Amino acid sequence: MEKSIIHIENLKRDFIMGEETVHALKGISFSIQKGEFVTIMGTSGSGKSTLLNILGCLDRASSGLYEIDQVPVKNLSRNELAKIRNEKIGFIFQSYNLLPRTTALENVELSLVYNKAVPFRERKIRAAEALKSVGLETRMHHTPNQLSGGQQQRVAIARSLVNDPVLILSDEATGNLDTRTSYEIMALFQDLNSKGKTIAFVTHEPDIARFSKRTILLKDGHIIRDTPVENPGNAAQALKLLPKEE
Amino acid sequence: MRTLDLLLIALKALRLNKTKAFLTMLGIIIGVASVITMLAIGEGSKASIKKQLSGMGANMITVRPGAGMRGGVRMDMSSSQTLTLEDLATIKEKAKLITNISPQVDANGQAINGANNWPTSIYGVTPEYLAVRMLTVKKGTMINSTDVAIAGKVVVIGQTVYKNLFKNLEDPIGKTIRFNKIPFKVIGLLASKGETTFGQDQDDIILAPYTAVQKRILATTYLQSIVASARSEEVAENAVTELTNILRKSHKLSNKTEDDFNIFSQQEMITTISSTSEMLTVLLVAIAGISLLVGGIGIMNIMYVSVKERTREVGLRMALGGRGIDILLQFLTEAVLISITGGVIGIAVGLGATEIVARVFNWPTCITFYSIVISFAVCTITGIFFGWYPARKAADLDPITALRYE
Numbered sequence: 025m026e027k028s029i030i031h032i033e034n035l036k037r038d039f040i041m042g043e044e045t046v047h048a049l050k051g052i053s054f055s056i057q058k059g060e061f062v063t064i065m066g067t068s069g070s071g072k073s074t075l076l077n078i079l080g081c082l083d084r085a086s087s088g089l090y091e092i093d094q095v096p097v098k099n100l101s102r103n104e105l106a107k108i109r110n111e112k113i114g115f116i117f118q119s120y121n122l123l124p125r126t127t128a129l130e131n132v133e134l135s136l137v138y139n140k141a142v143p144f145r146e147r148k149i150r151a152a153e154a155l156k157s158v159g160l161e162t163r164m165h166h167t168p169n170q171l172s173g174g175q176q177q178r179v180a181i182a183r184s185l186v187n188d189p190v191l192i193l194s195d196e197a198t199g200n201l202d203t204r205t206s207y208e209i210m211a212l213f214q215d216l217n218s219k220g221k222t223i224a225f226v227t228h229e230p231d232i233a234r235f236s237k238r239t240i241l242l243k244d245g246h247i248i249r250d251t252p253v254e255n256p257g258n259a260a261q262a263l264k265l266l267p268k269e270e
Numbered sequence: 271m272r273t274l275d276l277l278l279i280a281l282k283a284l285r286l287n288k289t290k291a292f293l294t295m296l297g298i299i300i301g302v303a304s305v306i307t308m309l310a311i312g313e314g315s316k317a318s319i320k321k322q323l324s325g326m327g328a329n330m331i332t333v334r335p336g337a338g339m340r341g342g343v344r345m346d347m348s349s350s351q352t353l354t355l356e357d358l359a360t361i362k363e364k365a366k367l368i369t370n371i372s373p374q375v376d377a378n379g380q381a382i383n384g385a386n387n388w389p390t391s392i393y394g395v396t397p398e399y400l401a402v403r404m405l406t407v408k409k410g411t412m413i414n415s416t417d418v419a420i421a422g423k424v425v426v427i428g429q430t431v432y433k434n435l436f437k438n439l440e441d442p443i444g445k446t447i448r449f450n451k452i453p454f455k456v457i458g459l460l461a462s463k464g465e466t467t468f469g470q471d472q473d474d475i476i477l478a479p480y481t482a483v484q485k486r487i488l489a490t491t492y493l494q495s496i497v498a499s500a501r502s503e504e505v506a507e508n509a510v511t512e513l514t515n516i517l518r519k520s521h522k523l524s525n526k527t528e529d530d531f532n533i534f535s536q537q538e539m540i541t542t543i544s545s546t547s548e549m550l551t552v553l554l555v556a557i558a559g560i561s562l563l564v565g566g567i568g569i570m571n572i573m574y575v576s577v578k579e580r581t582r583e584v585g586l587r588m589a590l591g592g593r594g595i596d597i598l599l600q601f602l603t604e605a606v607l608i609s610i611t612g613g614v615i616g617i618a619v620g621l622g623a624t625e626i627v628a629r630v631f632n633w634p635t636c637i638t639f640y641s642i643v644i645s646f647a648v649c650t651i652t653g654i655f656f657g658w659y660p661a662r663k664a665a666d667l668d669p670i671t672a673l674r675y676e
Contacts, residue, residue, distance in 0.1 A: 082589060082669045103593045110591020121586045121673070125286055137275050138591035144272065183590070 028091070029190050029222045030056035030079065035088035037074050048074040050245035051088065056191075056224060061217040061256075063225045063233040066242035073195075075242065076226050080113055080193050081105045093190045110138045114184025118196035120176040122168040128155060128179045129164045135186050142187075154182040158212060174205035181212060185221075192216070194225045198232055204266055210235045210259035235259045280604040283576070294572040295612035297565025298652065302616025302645045303623055304558035309641035310624040312551025314634035319543055329503045329536070330402055331368075331510060333357075333496040333517070336530035351492040352521070352530040358496055360520045367509035371498040372399040375483045375490070379450035381435060381476060388434035392425070392449050392476040394483025402499045410443040410458035413479050421481035425449070426458035429473040452486050454478060506535045562645075565612070566652035573605050573660035584664050585672025598665035605657020606650060613649035617642055 037049040048071045056062055066072040077083035078090060081097055090097045093112050100108065109115075114135075122131045132151040136142045142150065155164050158178040168176050177197060184192050194213075198206035214235060217223055225236055233239050234257045241249040284291040335353040358373050365371075375394035380387050393399070397412050407426060417424050427435070427442065436442050442456045454476075463472040484490055500509035510533050517531055577584070584597055592600075621637065628635040 077670050080589065082673075103595075106588065106591050106593040109589060115589045117673070121582065121589075123583060123586070126282075134587070135590045137279075138587070138593075138596065144274065187591075 027058050027094070028055045029058055029060075029093060030054075030224070031089070031091040031094075033089040035075075035078065035085045035090060037071075037078060037083070038086045047245055049078075049085070052242075052245070052247045054240060054247065054250055056222060058190075058222055059217070059220055060238060061213070061223045061225070061236040062238045062240060063227055063236040064240045064242065065226075065228060065230070065233055067228065069244075070242040071245040072226055072228075072242050076193065076195055079191075079224060080115060081108050106138070110135065111141075111187060112190045114187065114189040114192040116177070116180050116184050116192065116194040116197045118199040120168070120173075120180045120200075122176055122179055122183075124169070125167055127165045127167055128160060128171065128182075131168070131179055132183045132186050135183050139187055150186055151182070154186040155179070157185065158182045172205075173201050174208055177201065177205075177209055178212065181209075181216075185216070190222060192221055192223045194223065196227055197225070198227065198229070204263065206232060207259050207263040207266065211263060214259050235262075276599050276603040277607075279600055280607045283604055284607060287576075290572060291608055294568050294608050295615065297568035298562070298609050298612030298649050299565075299616040299619055301558065301562030301565040302613050302649050303620035304561055305555060305645045305648070306617060306620025306637070306641055307623045307627065308554035308558045309551065310620075310635040310637045311627060311633060312547065312554050313636040313638050313641070314628075316544060316547045316551065317636045318634040319547055320540070329500040329506050331498045331500055331506065331513065332534045333361075333498070333513060334532045334534070335492070335494070336528070336532055351490075353493045353496060354491070355493065357517060357520060357531075358493065361496065361498070361513060361516055364516050365498075365509070365512055367501050367505045367512050368498045369501055370398040370401040371496060372396045372402055373480045373493045374399070374495045374497050375480050375488060375493055377450070377483060377487045379487070381431060382448045382451075383435035383445065386435045386437055388431060390431050390474055390476060392478055392483055392487065394480030394487075395477055396480060399477065399497065402497045405463065406461045407458045408461040409441075410456070412458055413477065418479040418481055421485050422479055423452065423454045423482055423486065424457045424478065425454040426460060426477040427456055428460045428475040429462040430471055431474060431476055432459055449476065449478075450487060454482075500535070503537070503540070506537050510535050559648075562648060562652060565649075566609075566656040569605055569608055569653060570656035570660060572608075573601060573657050574663075576604070577601060577660045577664040580664075581667065581672050581675040584667050585669050585675065588667070588669035589673060594665040597667075598661045601661035601664050602654065602657045605661065606653035609649045609653025609657075610646075613646050616649065617645065620645070 032055065033053045034051045035049055035053070036047070036051050039046045039048055052075070064072055064075065074083070078085050079092075081092070084097070092108065095108065097105070097108070123134065129148065129151050132154050133147050136147045136150060152161070152164060155161060158181050160175060160178050160182065163171060163175060168179070171179065181197075198209050201209060210232060213223055213225065217237075223236075227233055234253060236253055237256055238252050239249070240247055333353065335351065355373065358371065361368065362371055372395045376391050377394075378389070378391050381390050381392075395413075396418055397414055400406070400412055410426070412426055413422070413424055416422070425447070427447070432442055433439070435447055436445075442459055445456050446453050447456055448454070460473065460475075460477075465471055480493075498509075498513070500506040513533055514529065518529065521530055523530065587597060587600075624635050624637055627633050
C-alpha cells in the first residue's frame with residue numbers, strides 16, 4: 025500500500041456554543057496519498073475551515089482518527105503539535121500573513137527559526153533557495169509593501185516549502201488575487217506537485233479546482249463528493265489563453 | 271528556539287518602533303537614574319555625618335566615677351571619688367582594646383590675659399589626650415610627660431580662648447595667662463575644630479597637665495573621668511565591656527553591687543544619627559522606587575499593546591511551529607531588553623546627575639557599587655515581572671483565533 029500522508033477516519037468536531045452543540049464535522053473519512061493534489065471545496069459553513077484547522081494541527085478533532093505522515097495526532101501535546109506544524113506542514117494563507125517591514129528572505133526564514141534541526145548559518149541559504157524556486161530570486165530583499173499580491177503569495181509559498189514539509193496546506197491561496205495571478209499561482213502549485221509535493225488546497229472557486237487532481241466536496245459537515253478531476257487543466261496553458269492585459 | 275533568535279527578533283521589534291521603545295524606556299531611565307542619585311545623596315550625607323562624628327572621636331570612651339549611694343541618697347557623679355590614678359594604671363596595663371588613654375580633671379573658671387577675660391574650662395590631661403580627642407596643635411607644642419610629672423604650669427589653648435584673650439591675635443606662645451588667678455604659660459595653640467553636631471564649641475578649652483589642675487586648682491587626688499580611644503569604632507562596644515570588667519575587678523565589686531562608675535561610648539549617638547540619615551535614604555529610595563514601578567507599568571502597558579497589535583503575527587508564528595514558550599520568551603525578551611537598555615541609560619544619567627548635584631549644589635555624594643548593582647537587578651526584574659503578563663497572554667492565544675484576528 026502506498027504511504028498515506030493524511031489518513032482520516034470518522035472524524036468529528038463539535039463546538040459547544042452556550043447550550044447548543046454545533047456539529048461542524050459529522051464523521052468524515054478520507055486519505056491523501058503522497059503526490060496528490062487535492063482541492064477541498066464547500067460553501068461557507070460546510071465545515072471546510074474546521075477541517076483545514078484540524079488538518080493543519082491547529083485544532084483537534086472531538087473524535088475519530090487523524091494521522092499525518094503515519095503519526096496519530098490525537099494525544100499529542102501543544103508543543104508536539106507545534107513541532108508537527110513546523111516540520112510536516114507548510115501553510116499558505118489567503119491573506120499571505122507576511123510580517124510587515126520584514127524582507128522576503130527574513131519572512132521565509134521565519135519557518136526555519138522554529139526548526140532546531142536547521143543550523144543558523146544554513147537558514148539564509150535555504151531561504152534563498154526556496155525563494156528562487158518560486159521565481160523571486162530578484163526580490164529577496166524587498167519588504168511585503170514593495171511586492172505585488174502575487175509576489176507576496178509566492179513569498180508565502182516559499183516559506184511553506186522551506187522546511188520541506190510532507191503536506192502543503194493552502195487556505196484560499198488565490199482568494200485575494202485576480203484571475204491572471206491566480207493562474208500563475210496555480211501553475212506554480214502544479215509545478216510543485218509535478219515535483220512530488222503533496223498539496224491540499226481549500227477553495228470555493230470551481231474554476232481553480234479544475235487544476236487539481238482530486239476534489240473533495242463538503243456540505244454540512246459531510247463529504248458529499250470525493251472524485252478525481254477528469255482532465256485536469258494546465259494552469260500554465262490557461263494563462264496563455266487569457267486575454268492580454270491592457 | 272535559540273537565544274540569539276530571541277535577541278534578534280526583539281531587537282528588530284524595537285528598531286521598528288524606536289519612538290515607542292524610547293518612551294517606554296524613559297520611565298525606566300528616570301526610575302533608575304533617580305534611585306542612583308538618591309542613594310548617592312543619602313550615602314554621601316551618611317558618610318559626611320560619620321566623618322564628622324569620627325572627627326569628634328567616634329571611638330572615644332569616657333569613664334566617669336559612678337553615682338554611688340550614700341545612706342540611700344544617690345550622689346552626683348562628679349562628687350564621687352571612686353575613680354583614681356590606680357584605675358588609670360590598671361586599665362593601661364590590662365585593657366587590650368584601648369589604644370590611647372588619658373585622665374581628665376576639669377575645672378571651670380575665668381581665664382585672664384591683661385584686660386581680656388573669658389569664662390572657660392580647663393582640662394587636666396596627659397599628652398595622649400590629643401590623640402583621644404583627635405585634636406591637633408597648630409602652633410607651639412603639646413604638654414609633655416615632664417610637665418605632667420612636675421605639675422608644670424603650662425597650658426595649650428583652644429582657638430576660642432585664644433581669640434578672646436588675645437584680641438590683637440598676637441602670638442600667644444610664651445605668654446602667661448591666668449586661670450582662676452593662677453598663672454599658666456601658654457606653650458601651644460590648638461587647631462580649630464569647630465562645633466560638635468550638638469553645637470558645643472570644641473575650641474573653647476584650655477589643656478593643662480592633670481597634675482597641675484589637681485594640685486593647683488582643685489586640690490584633689492581623684493579623677494573626674496578617664497577618656498580613652500578604642501582600637502576602632504567597631505570594637506568600641508567590646509572595649510566598654512572590657513573596661514567594665516577590669517574596673518569591677520579592681521574595685522572588688524561583688525556580683526550584686528552596682529558599678530561605682532559609668533562608661534559611655536559614642537556608639538549610641540552615632541547609631542542614632544546614622545539611623546536618622548538612613549531613614550532619609552530609605553525615604554528617598556522609596557520615592558525613586560515608586561518611579562521605577564511606574565516605569566515598569568509603562569513597560570507592561572506597551573507590551574500589552576504590542577501583543578494586541580501583533581496578534582496575527584503570534585498566530586502566524588504558532589502556525590509555523592512556534593511553541594507557547596517561544597512566543598512567551600519572544601515578548602519577554604523584548605520587555606527585558608527595553609528595561610535593561612533603559613537601566614543602562616538610567617545608570618549613566620544617574621551618575622551624571624550625581625556629579626551635577628555634587629558640583630553645583632556642593633552636596634556630599636557617594637556612589638556605591640551596590641546601588642548600581644541593585645538598580646540594574648531591579649530594572650531587569652521589573653522587565654520580567656511586567657513583561658510576563660502580556661507575554662503569557664500572547665503565548666496562551668489560540669492560533670486559529672490569532673490568525674483570524676483583525
